[in-house]
Structure formats: structure tokens, C-alpha cells
Amino acid sequence: MKSQEIRSRFLNFFKSKNHEIVPSAPMVMKDDPTLMFTNAGMNQFKEYFLGNATAKYTRIADTQKCLRVSGKHNDLEEVGKDTYHHTMFEMLGNWSIGDYFKEDAIAWAWEFLTVELKIAPENLYVTVFEGDKEDQIQKDEEAFNLWKKHIAEERILLGNKKDNFWEMGDQGPCGPASEIHVDIRSEEEKAKIPGKDLVNQDHPQVVEIWNLVFIQYNRMANGSLKELPAKHIDTGMGFERLAMVMQGKQSNYDTDVFMPIIQEIETITGATYQKTEKTDIAIRVIADHVRAVSFAIADGQLPSNNGAGYVIRRILRRAIRYGFTFLNTKEAFIYKLVAVISNQMGDTFPEIKKQQHLCENVIKEEENSFLKTLDQGLNLLESIINSAQSKEISGKKAFELYDTYGFPIDLTALILEEKGLSLNINEFESELSKQKERSRSAAQSTAGDWVILRQDDEEEFIGYDYLETQVKLTRYRQVESKKDGKLFQLVFNLTPFYPEGGGQVGDKGYLEEPNGNLTYIIDTKKENNLIIHISKHLPQDLHATFTATVNNQHRLNAAANHSATHLLHQALKNVLGDHVEQKGSLVHPAYLRFDFSHFSKVSHEQLEEIEQFVNARIYEELDLIEGRNVPFAQAVEQGATALFGEKYGDTVRTIQFGNSFELCGGTHVSNTSQIWHFKIVSESAVAAGVRRIEAITLDAAKDFLNEQSNQFNALKQLVKNSKEPLKAVENLQNENAQLKKEIEQLKKEKAAAAKTNLKAALQQVNGINFLATTVDLDAAAMKDLSFQLAGEVEQLFLVLGSKQNGKALLSIYIDKKLAEEKALNAGKIIRDLGKFIQGGGGGQAFFATAGGKNPSGLAEALSAAKTYID
Numbered sequence: 001m002k003s004q005e006i007r008s009r010f011l012n013f014f015k016s017k018n019h020e021i022v023p024s025a026p027m028v029m030k031d032d033p034t035l036m037f038t039n040a041g042m043n044q045f046k047e048y049f050l051g052n053a054t055a056k057y058t059r060i061a062d063t064q065k066c067l068r069v070s071g072k073h074n075d076l077e078e079v080g081k082d083t084y085h086h087t088m089f090e091m092l093g094n095w096s097i098g099d100y101f102k103e104d105a106i107a108w109a110w111e112f113l114t115v116e117l118k119i120a121p122e123n124l125y126v127t128v129f130e131g132d133k134e135d136q137i138q139k140d141e142e143a144f145n146l147w148k149k150h151i152a153e154e155r156i157l158l159g160n161k162k163d164n165f166w167e168m169g170d171q172g173p174c175g176p177a178s179e180i181h182v183d184i185r186s187e188e189e190k191a192k193i194p195g196k197d198l199v200n201q202d203h204p205q206v207v208e209i210w211n212l213v214f215i216q217y218n219r220m221a222n223g224s225l226k227e228l229p230a231k232h233i234d235t236g237m238g239f240e241r242l243a244m245v246m247q248g249k250q251s252n253y254d255t256d257v258f259m260p261i262i263q264e265i266e267t268i269t270g271a272t273y274q275k276t277e278k279t280d281i282a283i284r285v286i287a288d289h290v291r292a293v294s295f296a297i298a299d300g301q302l303p304s305n306n307g308a309g310y311v312i313r314r315i316l317r318r319a320i321r322y323g324f325t326f327l328n329t330k331e332a333f334i335y336k337l338v339a340v341i342s343n344q345m346g347d348t349f350p351e352i353k354k355q356q357h358l359c360e361n362v363i364k365e366e367e368n369s370f371l372k373t374l375d376q377g378l379n380l381l382e383s384i385i386n387s388a389q390s391k392e393i394s395g396k397k398a399f400e401l402y403d404t405y406g407f408p409i410d411l412t413a414l415i416l417e418e419k420g421l422s423l424n425i426n427e428f429e430s431e432l433s434k435q436k437e438r439s440r441s442a443a444q445s446t447a448g449d450w451v452i453l454r455q456d457d458e459e460e461f462i463g464y465d466y467l468e469t470q471v472k473l474t475r476y477r478q479v480e481s482k483k484d485g486k487l488f489q490l491v492f493n494l495t496p497f498y499p500e501g502g503g504q505v506g507d508k509g510y511l512e513e514p515n516g517n518l519t520y521i522i523d524t525k526k527e528n529n530l531i532i533h534i535s536k537h538l539p540q541d542l543h544a545t546f547t548a549t550v551n552n553q554h555r556l557n558a559a560a561n562h563s564a565t566h567l568l569h570q571a572l573k574n575v576l577g578d579h580v581e582q583k584g585s586l587v588h589p590a591y592l593r594f595d596f597s598h599f600s601k602v603s604h605e606q607l608e609e610i611e612q613f614v615n616a617r618i619y620e621e622l623d624l625i626e627g628r629n630v631p632f633a634q635a636v637e638q639g640a641t642a643l644f645g646e647k648y649g650d651t652v653r654t655i656q657f658g659n660s661f662e663l664c665g666g667t668h669v670s671n672t673s674q675i676w677h678f679k680i681v682s683e684s685a686v687a688a689g690v691r692r693i694e695a696i697t698l699d700a701a702k703d704f705l706n707e708q709s710n711q712f713n714a715l716k717q718l719v720k721n722s723k724e725p726l727k728a729v730e731n732l733q734n735e736n737a738q739l740k741k742e743i744e745q746l747k748k749e750k751a752a753a754a755k756t757n758l759k760a761a762l763q764q765v766n767g768i769n770f771l772a773t774t775v776d777l778d779a780a781a782m783k784d785l786s787f788q789l790a791g792e793v794e795q796l797f798l799v800l801g802s803k804q805n806g807k808a809l810l811s812i813y814i815d816k817k818l819a820e821e822k823a824l825n826a827g828k829i830i831r832d833l834g835k836f837i838q839g840g841g842g843g844q845a846f847f848a849t850a851g852g853k854n855p856s857g858l859a860e861a862l863s864a865a866k867t868y869i870d
């Protein structure tokens with residue numbers, strides 16, 4: 001069965017059980033501070049389990065793009081080495097939000113696998129939670145008895161907390177789980193060891209395919225468990241593992257999900273899959289990682305130096321390194337695999353097809369720059385090896401190479417091994433853990449449990465219409481981090497405060513109690529569905545009705561920049577073309593920043609055109625046309641621009657100014673004239689194929705123009721011509737150029753005069769044209785003059801002395817022939833004469849110079865010169 005069909009069978013099966021089929025959420029997380037990437041199908045439904053939001057459907061199913069490379073779920077080091085863990089994979093899942101529980105979840109999972117897909121029950125095992133003393137919970141008897149209805153009792157195994165108790169994080173919803181494992185070994189192998197002995201033993205052919213989680217507890221901050229009022233089902237099945245089972249393969253990589261990529265790697269590199277273990281691992285690593293990196297880029301996460309971007313960069317570098325070391329690839333090639341992925345998965349995930357070129361460009365640039373790093377690293381390692389005192393290379397040095405040059409430690413170890421050297425790996429590890437400790441303690445933050453003051457009220461955002469309103473506190477908690485110290489997070493029943501999101505920074509403002517006490521809100525953020533107001537103190541009376549007021553100026557400037565961002569987006573598509581995709585934006589009150597895909601520098605003329613386009617829309621005074629709760633499909637059909645990597649609900653908000661029409665949750669001006677003026681301040685590159693424009697509007701634009709005007713006024717005063725300052729500056733420039741010319745001329749004349757004077761002063765001594773005299777020239781001019789004179793006078797013996805900046809200079813020029821015939825040596829003579837000026841020097845036989853600190857010795861030196869020809 002083709003993998004495409006497996007996917008649609010799953011979705012159709014749960015559709016027939018009245019599940020709503022929803023799209024995959026983006027793989028890159030936007031507003032969850034606890035997660036960088038989606039690592040399980042349930043992430044996007046977390047708020048329903050937490051009770052922070054009400055689900056629209058109580059039965060849901062989907063396929064979800066997951067990435068397990070950081071945090072609680074990190075499979076990176078396994079990937080490639082084994083055959084069934086990936087960085088990025090699809091998780092098929094079905095959910096019940098307070099609807100069905102264990103009985104249906106178990107029955108349907110069994111029905112799907114054994115009836116719909118016809119997987120033989122003799123190859124399946126299931127596990128049930130055995131209970132835990134510390135948490136004081138019993139064995140999951142309920143699940144055990146339900147499974148007995150479907151599968152022989154000896155195939156139901158008990159599992160411990162690690163495998164069979166699922167938790168979202170340190171806090172939050174959790175519960176016992178039942179896993180389904182499949183044994184795909186040959187009959188011969190099965191006869192040797194029973195499958196049940198291999199379940200959960202990391203055997204590559206006895207693997208877990210599906211995890212059914214029965215969410216019934218909430219883990220509190222103090223570690224205790226509390227029974228949840230509503231119980232939920234959360235399941236996840238590895239799509240690639242299921243394909244392996246259905247296609248009768250022994251490895252995920254042998255399925256139609258990976259084979260086309262592997263074949264392309266073979267074609268490009270000339271390597272053969274399934275020949276040696278080392279090349280196999282390298283090929284699997286590359287085939288896996290290119291998927292993860294492409295999907296991350298398509299979701300808007302470019303490789304970078306920090307945060308999620310750094311994780312993506314590291315994945316790609318791991319692939320490059322495996323290619324470099326084991327497939328001998330010294331040139332960029334991974335980017336060429338994107339086309340295969342786009343071809344294969346583009347129908348299910350259109351974002352990859354639409355952005356294929358961007359992915360290729362970004363990956364190619366990353367490859368080239370890392371290959372350069374590897375090259376540099378090899379050179380550095382070479383010199384470390386050459387200067388090594390012993391056969392063991394210091395772990396500190398290797399760490400430096402790893403930390404500052406990004407040179408991989410396993411490559412270092414490999415190269416050392418090839419040269420018969422070893423690495424002090426303990427020292428390396430200790431440096432590494434010191435560094436990790438440093439960054440961990442810097443980032444650490446702890447959150448207390450929410451203190452709930454009012455249960456019933458669900459938070460409502462009214463900030464599109466109001467900047468001030470009466471609110472009540474529904475919950476709060478204290479958070480503490482090294483970076484920010486102790487802060488409070490407040491949640492209200494109602495709020496006019498816009499939380500950071502869609503690139504726009506959060507509102508600031510204050511709360512006022514009836515007694516006049518003020519509590520300042522220093523920032524507003526979104527955590528999943530909660531709008532969190534951050535303050536340094538708690539209000540005095542937690543139960544009071546507060547007047548919540550948003551800082552108007554802060555908001556208005558942010559709104560102007562947000563609306564201008566939409567107009568800029570429209571302008572870019574108009575001026576540069578339809579290939580422009582938004583790749584990121586920051587809307588701050590002081591400025592806006594917009595990243596977009598475009599493959600060359602935006603020219604000065606184009607920037608001007610873009611600026612004019614936006615300003616024209618501002619002067620047209622376009623009214624905001626806002627649509628709220630518009631069905632997503634309808635909005636898109638009407639032409640509203642949706643962004644890749646953004647998660648949209650069933651209904652969306654639309655923002656329209658003239659022909660600019662976008663899906664957007666941000667705050668905007670009610671008429672474009674409020675933007676006042678749009679001014680681009682910079683254009684630059686962010687990555688291959690991604691450009692960045694920074695611009696200002698409203699107050700910042702006013703400040704900018706004021707500042708320009710002040711400078712211009714100052715300039716007018718300086719040039720004392722208030723009517724035509726430009727003309728005055730031009731005149732000054734012309735005058736300056738003229739003066740420079742004249743100075744050059746004068747210098748030339750002075751040098752010529754000096755030469756004429758010296759020539760006239762030459763004495764004839766024994767057929768030699770001799771002169772020893774002082775001049776007022778620097779060393780370069782002395783040399784110049786000597787050489788010029790030598791060109792005009794034969795048999796020259798010229799000694800010059802000069803006092804410059806309190807120091808003495810001497811130079812001697814002796815005609816080359818003369819020096820040879822009379823065995824004279826300017827270099828030797830200058831060393832003798834140098835003594836008179838308390839200095840030294842040297843040079844060649846025909847020309848030499850000296851410097852000294854005693855100018856009063858010059859006269860003696862010059863008269864001593866004559867003795868050499870007498």
C-alpha cells in the first residue's frame with residue numbers, strides 16, 4: 001500500500017467515526033514559550049486539555065508534522081543510526097476532548113490496524129501502565145480489561161512510568177498510556193526469541209507504532225497529581241513506521257517515503273546504499289535531515305545563530321558533516337534533494353512546493369559556508385596537531401575548535417585517529433558541560449501554579465475597539481528567571497491589551513484600583529490561548545475592579561507600523577513581482593522590519609518606487625475595512641493573503657486597505673492617513689534569497705524629518721547662505737579642489753627649486769660631484785630628490801641631512817659605478833656617520849639612510865662625509 005493511501009485511509013477511518021479532520025499545525029511554534037517545535041500531534045490542542053479554551057469539535061483527527069530535536073523529546077542522535085527514528089516525521093492522531101474515553105479509543109485503534117489495514121493480530125503487542133508507588137496510582141486495570149476483549153491476554157504487557165505514563169511537561173495534563181507494538185521479524189527469528197521479550201528493548205523490528213494516552217490527571221507545580229474534571233484521549237502513530245509495516249519493509253528508509261530521496265543521493269554522490277554501515281548511516285542522516293530542514297524553512301524558520309534557527313542550522317550541519325566525512329562530498333549537494341521532497345509531498349503539504357526555490361537557496365548557502373568552515377577547521381586542526389607536545393590532543397583545544405569554529409568533535413576525533421593520535425575526550429566533555437551549565441542557568445525560569453480567582457470567566461480580547469476598560473483578575477502566578485528577576489503574570493476576564501503576536505510587540509499600560517493605586521503592565525504576551533499581562537508587582541486588592549488603560553502612543557505607533565507593513569507587502573509584490581513571500585516581520589512602535597523572499601538586492605530605484613507606492617496609499621486616505629469571524633476558506637477565496645507557517649483558526653480576521661487584503665490579528669490604524677509618512681531606512685540580506693527592509697512611520701518619521709531639517713538648518717548657518725546652501729557647498733568644494741591643485745603645484749616648484757640649488761652647489765673633488773648639506777625635507781622627499789639628481793648628474797656623491805620633528809635624518813647616495821670603482825659603500829659610511837647623530841641606519845652600497853636623536857650632530861656628520869673622498 002502506497003504511503004499516500006495509508007495516510008488517507010487513517011483520516012477517512014476517523015472521519016467515519018465522526019471526527020473532524022483538521023490540517024497539520026505549523027512545525028515551528030510561534031506562541032508557546034515552552035516549545036520551539038511541534039513534537040507531538042497534541043501540541044495544537046494543549047489548551048483544550050488545560051481547560052484554557054473550549055474546543056469547537058470534541059473529536060478530531062489529523063496528520064501532524066513533528067520535529068524531535070530539542071527539549072523533552074530529542075531523537076537527533078538516534079537518527080540515521082537506527083532505522084525508525086526521524087527528526088521530522090508525521091504523526092497520525094485522533095483526539096477526544098472530553099468525549100469518548102478508553103473503550104472507544106482502544107476499540108478503534110484495534111479496528112483500524114487489524115480490520116482496515118489487515119495487520120495480523122499475531123504480530124501485535126500492547127502495553128498497559130503497571131502503576132506507580134510515588135504517585136500513588138494503581139495499575140490501569142480498566143485498559144487491561146478493555147484490551148482483553150480484542151487481544152490474547154499474554155500479548156498484553158505491563159509497562160513502567162517511563163514508557164506508559166505520558167506527561168506533557170513538568171506541569172500540566174498527563175495520564176497512563178497504552179502502546180501498540182509490532183513485530184516484523186521473519187518467522188525464523190520469531191521462533192528463536194518470543195516477540196514479547198523484545199517489546200521496548202530498542203529492537204529495530206519490534207517497534208512501537210501507536211501510543212494511546214488516556215489523559216485523566218493534571219501534574220501540579222509541587223509534583224502532585226490532581227484528577228481532571230473532564231477526561232481526554234490523545235493518540236499518536238508514526239506514519240513512516242506504519243508505512244514500513246504495510247510495505248513489508250524492515251526499515252522506515254526502505255519505504256516509498258524515503259526511497260526516492262535515497263536514490264537521488266546515490267545518483268548525486270555515486271555512493272551505494274546498503275553496502276557498508278558507515279555510508280548507510282550517512283545516507284539515512286542526509287535523507288532524514290533534508291526533510292526536517294526544508295519543512296522548517298518553509299514554515300518560516302531560517303537557519304541562524306540562536307534559538308530555533310540554531311537548532312535548524314545544527315541539523316543541516318550534521319547532514320553536511322556526514323556527507324563530507326563518509327560520502328566524500330566536498331561541494332554543496334543537499335539542496336538538490338529539495339526537488340524530490342517537493343515532488344513527493346507537495347500535494348499534502350503545499351508550503352513545500354510553493355517555496356521549493358527558497359529552501360534550495362537557503363540550504364545551498366548554508367552548505368557552502370559550512371564547507372568553508374570545515375576547510376578552515378581542518379587547517380586549524382593541522383596546526384594543533386603539528387604543535388602538539390604529546391600523542392594526546394588537549395580537549396580544551398578541541399572544544400575551542402568546536403565552539404568558535406563550529407568544527408564537529410567527532411570529525412576531530414576521526415582525523416586524530418587516522419593520524420595515530422588521541423583526544424582527551426574527558427576534558428572536552430567537561431568544557432562542554434561547563435558551557436551548557438552557563439547557558440542553562442542564564443535561561444532558567446520557574447513558574448508557580450496559577451492562583452485561580454474566578455473560574456467561570458473566559459478571557460476576552462476587546463483591544464481592537466477599546467483602549468480602556470473595567471476588568472477583573474481571574475488568575476495570576478509568579479515567575480522567576482535569572483534574566484528578569486521576579487515578575488507576575490496576570491490574566492483578566494476582559495482585556496484591551498494586545499499580546500505580542502503576528503510580529504507586533506505587546507501593549508504596555510497600567511491598572512488603576514478604585515483607591516488610585518497603580519500597577520504598571522510592562523508587556524503583554526500570549527501563551528497559547530491565554531493573554532498574559534506582565535507586571536513587577538501585584539495589585540493591592542486582587543478582587544477589585546480595575547481600570548485597565550493601554551499606553552495610547554505606544555499602541556498608535558505600533559498600529560501605524562503594522563498597517564504600513566501591509567502596504568509594504570503589497571508594494572513589494574507590485575514592484576518586485578509575485579514571488580515575494582513574507583518571511584518574517586517585526587512591528588515595533590519605533591520601526592518596522594519586514595523580511596521577504598527575493599533573489600537579488602533591491603535597487604535604489606526600486607526602493608524609491610516602493611516608498612512612493614506606500615506613501616501614495618497613505619495620501620489616498622484609505623479607510624480600514626475590517627472583517628471579523630470570516631470563515632477561513634471564504635477569506636482566502638476573496639483574495640486575502642494567508643502566510644505559510646502561520647496557524648489560522650476556522651474563522652479569521654481580515655484587514656483591508658484598498659487593494660491590500662490580508663489575514664491578520666494585529667492592531668491597525670483606522671485610516672492610512674494616520675500612518676503620516678513612510679520612510680525606508682535600510683535594505684539588506686538576511687540569508688540567501690531573503691531580503692530585509694526596515695522602515696519608519698508616524699512619530700519616528702516625524703523625528704527623522706525634524707532631525708534632517710535641523711541638520712540642514714545648521715548647514716545653512718555654516719555656509720552663511722540661507723537661500724542657496726547647496727550652491728554654497730558646491731562653491732566650497734570647487735574652491736577646495738582648486739586650492740589642492742595649487743598646493744600640489746607649489747610643492748613641485750619647491751622640490752624643483754631645491755634640486756636646482758643643490759645642483760648649483762655641487763663641488764668637483766677628484767672627478768666626483770660631491771655635496772654634503774642640510775635640507776628641510778622628510779625622509780621620502782630626501783630619497784626622491786637624491787634619485788632625481790642622480791638621474792641628471794654623473795659620478796654623484798650626495799650626503800643630505802635634515803632635522804624633522806626634533807630628530808635627525810641622514811641619507812647618502814653614491815653613483816653605482818663610482819661605488820664599485822672606488823669600493824665605496826653607502827651602507828657602511830652611514831653607520832659611521834650615524835654615530836654623530838646618536839642613531840643608526842643601513843642600506844645598500846649606493847643608497848643608505850639613518851635616523852638619530854641628536855640633530856645638533858648633523859653639521860659634524862656632514863663635514864665628516866667629505867673625508868671619504870679626499
Ligand code: ATP
Binds near residue numbers: 085240
Ligand atoms: P519511541 O520509544 O520509539 O521513541 P516514543 O515513545 O517516543 O517512541 P511517542 O511520543 O509515544 O513515541 O509518539 C507516538 C508515536 O510516534 C510513536 O508510537 C511512534 O510511532 C512515533 N514516533 C515517535 N518518535 C518518532 C521518531 N523520532 N521518528 C518517527 N516516529 C516516531
Ligand code: MG
Binds near residue numbers: 075
Ligand atoms: Mg521517543
